[in-house]
Amino acid sequence: MTPVVLFYLFAGILVFAGLMVVTVRNPVHAALFLVLAFFTSAAVWMLLEAEFLSLALVLVYVGAVMVLFLFVVMMLDVQGAPLRQGFIRYLPVGALVAGVAALELYLVVGSDRLFGSQAFPLPQRAGAAYSNTQEIGAVLYTKYVYPFEIAAVILLVAIVAAIALSLRRRGDARSQRPGDQVRVRREDRVRLVAMPAEKGE
Amino acid sequence: MSAETVLTALLPEVLLLAGLLLLIGLEIAVPRHRGAFAVSLLAVAAAAAAAAWLSAGGSSAAPFPGHYSVGPDTFAAKAVVLALAVPVLLLARGEFPGGPFYPLLVSSLLGVCLVVSADSFLTLFLGVELMSIPVYVLVVLAFQREESAEAALKYLVLSGTASATFLLGVSLLYGGSGSLALSAFSTALGSRDVLATAGVVLVLSAFFLKAAVVPFHTWAPDAYEAASVPVTAYMAAVVKAGVLFAVLRLFALAPAERPLVDLLALLPLASMVWGNLAAMRQDGLRRLIAYSSIAHAGYLFYAFLGDGPGRFQAVTFYLLAYGLMNVLVLAALPPAGDDVARDRLERLKGLFQRQPYAAWMIAVAMLSLAGIPPFPGFVAKFLVFKNVVAAGYPVYAVLGLVGSYLGLYFYLRVIQYLFMAPPPPAEEASAAEGEGAPSRLALAATVLCLLPAILIALFPGWVIDRLGG
Amino acid sequence: MGAQGMLEGLPEVLVILAKIFAITLPLLGVVAYLTFAERKIIGYMQVRLGPNRVGPRGWLQPIADALKLLTKEIILPSASSRFLFLLAPVLAIAPALAAWAVVPFADGMVLASVDAGVLYVLAMSSVGVYGVILAGWAANSRYAFLGAMRSAAQMISYEIAMGFALVGVLMAAGSLNLEKIVLAQQGGVLSWFWLPLAPLFVVYFVAGVAETNRAPFDVAEGESELVAGFHVEYSGMGFAVFFLAEYANMVLIAALTAVMFLGGWLSPFEGLPAEVLGVPVLGPVLGPGLHWLAAKTSLLLLLFLWLRATFPRYRYDQIMRLGWKVFIPVSLLWIVVLGLAITTRVAPWLD
Numbered sequence A: 001m002t003p004v005v006l007f008y009l010f011a012g013i014l015v016f017a018g019l020m021v022v023t024v025r026n027p028v029h030a031a032l033f034l035v036l037a038f039f040t041s042a043a044v045w046m047l048l049e050a051e052f053l054s055l056a057l058v059l060v061y062v063g064a065v066m067v068l069f070l071f072v073v074m075m076l077d078v079q080g081a082p083l084r085q086g087f088i089r090y091l092p093v094g095a096l097v098a099g100v101a102a103l104e105l106y107l108v109v110g111s112d113r114l115f116g117s118q119a120f121p122l123p124q125r126a127g128a129a130y131s132n133t134q135e136i137g138a139v140l141y142t143k144y145v146y147p148f149e150i151a152a153v154i155l156l157v158a159i160v161a162a163i164a165l166s167l168r169r170r171g172d173a174r175s176q177r178p179g180d181q182v183r184v185r186r187e188d189r190v191r192l193v194a195m196p197a198e199k200g201e
Numbered sequence B: 001m002s003a004e005t006v007l008t009a010l011l012p013e014v015l016l017l018a019g020l021l022l023l024i025g026l027e028i029a030v031p032r033h034r035g036a037f038a039v040s041l042l043a044v045a046a047a048a049a050a051a052a053w054l055s056a057g058g059s060s061a062a063p064f065p066g067h068y069s070v071g072p073d074t075f076a077a078k079a080v081v082l083a084l085a086v087p088v089l090l091l092a093r094g095e096f097p098g099g100p101f102y103p104l105l106v107s108s109l110l111g112v113c114l115v116v117s118a119d120s121f122l123t124l125f126l127g128v129e130l131m132s133i134p135v136y137v138l139v140v141l142a143f144q145r146e147e148s149a150e151a152a153l154k155y156l157v158l159s160g161t162a163s164a165t166f167l168l169g170v171s172l173l174y175g176g177s178g179s180l181a182l183s184a185f186s187t188a189l190g191s192r193d194v195l196a197t198a199g200v201v202l203v204l205s206a207f208f209l210k211a212a213v214v215p216f217h218t219w220a221p222d223a224y225e226a227a228s229v230p231v232t233a234y235m236a237a238v239v240k241a242g243v244l245f246a247v248l249r250l251f252a253l254a255p256a257e258r259p260l261v262d263l264l265a266l267l268p269l270a271s272m273v274w275g276n277l278a279a280m281r282q283d284g285l286r287r288l289i290a291y292s293s294i295a296h297a298g299y300l301f302y303a304f305l306g307d308g309p310g311r312f313q314a315v316t317f318y319l320l321a322y323g324l325m326n327v328l329v330l331a332a333l334p335p336a337g338d339d340v341a342r343d344r345l346e347r348l349k350g351l352f353q354r355q356p357y358a359a360w361m362i363a364v365a366m367l368s369l370a371g372i373p374p375f376p377g378f379v380a381k382f383l384v385f386k387n388v389v390a391a392g393y394p395v396y397a398v399l400g401l402v403g404s405y406l407g408l409y410f411y412l413r414v415i416q417y418l419f420m421a422p423p424p425p426a427e428e429a430s431a432a433e434g435e436g437a438p439s440r441l442a443l444a445a446t447v448l449c450l451l452p453a454i455l456i457a458l459f460p461g462w463v464i465d466r467l468g469g
Numbered sequence C: 001m002g003a004q005g006m007l008e009g010l011p012e013v014l015v016i017l018a019k020i021f022a023i024t025l026p027l028l029g030v031v032a033y034l035t036f037a038e039r040k041i042i043g044y045m046q047v048r049l050g051p052n053r054v055g056p057r058g059w060l061q062p063i064a065d066a067l068k069l070l071t072k073e074i075i076l077p078s079a080s081s082r083f084l085f086l087l088a089p090v091l092a093i094a095p096a097l098a099a100w101a102v103v104p105f106a107d108g109m110v111l112a113s114v115d116a117g118v119l120y121v122l123a124m125s126s127v128g129v130y131g132v133i134l135a136g137w138a139a140n141s142r143y144a145f146l147g148a149m150r151s152a153a154q155m156i157s158y159e160i161a162m163g164f165a166l167v168g169v170l171m172a173a174g175s176l177n178l179e180k181i182v183l184a185q186q187g188g189v190l191s192w193f194w195l196p197l198a199p200l201f202v203v204y205f206v207a208g209v210a211e212t213n214r215a216p217f218d219v220a221e222g223e224s225e226l227v228a229g230f231h232v233e234y235s236g237m238g239f240a241v242f243f244l245a246e247y248a249n250m251v252l253i254a255a256l257t258a259v260m261f262l263g264g265w266l267s268p269f270e271g272l273p274a275e276v277l278g279v280p281v282l283g284p285v286l287g288p289g290l291h292w293l294a295a296k297t298s299l300l301l302l303l304f305l306w307l308r309a310t311f312p313r314y315r316y317d318q319i320m321r322l323g324w325k326v327f328i329p330v331s332l333l334w335i336v337v338l339g340l341a342i343t344t345r346v347a348p349w350l351d
Helices: A002-023 A027-047 A051-076 A087-110 A132-140 A145-166 A178-183 B003-009 B011-029 B036-056 B072-095 B101-117 B121-141 B146-177 B183-190 B194-210 B219-226 B229-251 B258-280 B285-305 B308-332 B339-343 B356-370 B376-390 B394-419 B425-431 B440-458 B460-466 C002-008 C010-045 C061-071 C082-102 C117-127 C129-138 C142-173 C178-183 C198-211 C236-261 C274-278 C282-286 C290-310 C316-344
Strands: B061-064 B068-070
Touching (some): A027 A051, A027 C129, A051 C142, A145 B011, A145 B061, B011 B072, B011 B101, B068 B072, B121 B229, B146 B183, B183 B194, B229 B285, B258 B285, B285 B339, B308 B376, B356 B440, B376 B460, B440 B460, C010 C061, C010 C082, C082 C129, C117 C142, C117 C236, C142 C236, C178 C236, C236 C290, C274 C282
16 A cells, blocks of 8 residues: 555656656756656665665765766756757657657557566565565676676776866966975975074164 | 686687776876887787687687677687777877777777677677777867867767667567577567567667668768777777677577568668768768768678578678778878878879879779779678578669669779879879878788788688688 | 555554654754864863853853754845755755664664665765755855865765775675674674774775865865855855754764774673673673764764864865875775685684
């Protein structure tokens, strides 16, 4: 009973937030609605007993990705108007894509034969002793260890790529060298000059 | 399975990975980028040699069952791709003394190797991403013009869309079959199920986009033009090969069946026709190569109309011939003051009088890309069309041949430019302005392309046997 | 079935609510007197008296402060984004309180003994940054915005090091459940994780100081450069809630450090003979219990205050350097060392 109510509550918020992401005028508000969407989908995952993925979603997407995203959006100060210029012009294409996606969803969810409860019976509810985290770890480091390692390489490459894009040595920029600052000695900066005190007349 | 077998099966990848880590370490530890070129050249050449040796030894293994497997044919494919990367690296020496170019290139090659051996959608997806992510950045690295940033962004966004489409398709296939094994794709090919077909179409269109098949080709001319010469060569020869190998893994030996055959024939056909037509109007060499590569993507996908066993040989052979010739053109292209000038077709006028060797090389490559008989491109096209006819699609074969004849025009136009009488002195001076002879490394690259090309032109049968299948 | 089904779960819900109150209300009291303690202790460190006018020896000072803040006018800047401006303090304090759900106070004394407790704590502390960012943006003020940007960058950078430190803890304990992490440290003061995980202990605590934007990492407030940084436009209760959130986070970080590295509610004198533990007053004091967690948390909180009294503010680029180039490599390296130690089963921690 309660899980069902909670599910509809979270799903409702999720759909609402998703709609607001694309319709709201202010890009910062849009990003915040996206945060809300992530958060509620994490809650839905929690209801599905996928607590590890759910918390990872909050941690990674809400806690890190979207913060950086907001960071950039706030800095850019994007004006809403030019973004909305082509709204009517692109509407038919957008509607078409949305229609196709909806049709696919209907095919998947709507057809009992393929994906209905007959084809895939409801999974058993796992007890309190069941640890989703442990299960994921158990397959991730055995069965899927190679894809996992490749993903690690991809992340490494992404770091290299990001650095390659952003690291430019500009000739006119000045920067500090902390090492040199630390190594500085008193003699480099201060010269003590002995001056005889002058006598007032 | 012992560590030794796993390491043997992964030898090319391990060598590349070691090279990658070494390159990153060098970048941090060694000032002024010394050694990056040598290390990457060594890693890639060693990986290519290892792959060729393992292929010749006929070894096969599945170190990660269900995700990754190797056999003589996959080793051959890896050898082809890695060998194509060697002249690309030679080309890059002048333009990129060090920096991020080399680690990015090596990691992209690692991605191609993974794609070639992928057994599950998971590895395939990761491999394709590992192959593409560095290339987006390589395009921007070019010469940091505004256009290259724009082109790279286009490439990134469209390629990202392709990845999303791929995942959507895979999720449908996974939902239907309950398995991430690539065999889900070939099973779904023959199925009459709506969802399975939808999944197959989505996955295929993702690869159409990555291979730049009409109507998903729009990123290619911009990206090819914006990138610097070695990166263009890499994209044309190696990335395209990676994508096609991914499709080969997907199809495995399954025959193309009815509702999908038309999709598989019509889009590539459109690609040949449009690529060749649009290439006629270009006045920049890299844009021309881009449109030519769109047309060639069409021929390559045509191969999938044919039977399973012949397909691998046809595609691999084609990729080898096509890749060698593309790299050859770009290697022989005389350097100029700046990269934009280097690109102008106009500048090739009368090149024969100034630099006969370069002119000959470009001419050979153009004739081969056009598919004129004694050159390797002809054998490649012949194999593809022979398979299409043998599979019982003579109409498509004829249409494809007609499409390919459209291409003769612009390939021959380039040759006409090369050998035509020298332009009036004033113009010649401007054409030759800043023009130097190809560097020694570029010459070595042309030789590295030319020798195998001669080999596969003279003994196509022997090469095809080596490629296994 | 509907209404009845809802009612069936009602007592359970009420019990949970009561537990939440039992955690939150004392916590707010602790926070209130932490501010008092801060002023007093820093006062003593600087050879001053600190607040001593309200009540006997100043003990009613926090209550007077609360009354003052409650009765102050709430000012909404006219060009601000009203809803977000009001939402920001709530977003700051909610995660700081929510994270307490998984903190074990004593054996079995925990609101939710979930298996992914460490992850939950990390997730909650990572959400806390939204309060700061939104406050800075919604106020539509340059100072506030600069403060928000600084703190966003800082919190993200230190979260990584913090996450790696926690990876070390869960490797050593073999569990993500905070209760089990405490139980894995049984055996007296030398068995606690602060010893085998010493570098991670330091990294976690310092990253925690940075996460809470406390001195010497308080560039987000930076009263001498940014006036008060992200909350410069807040007054009255809005300001009070930010204040509460900052101190609640401090208490949380201190408690978590105590739980994960200092043995939580365990007594440092574990392994005493049963006769000693049977002594009427001395026994329960020396045995495990809530008071040990409280003592350890207080000690760490004292450290927070001490840091503030001692160190000048870090420069922004130095903060970034410390986070990325020192803490992350150190914690990564120690994870490798720890992995080796676990495979070789170093007693008494990892056997």
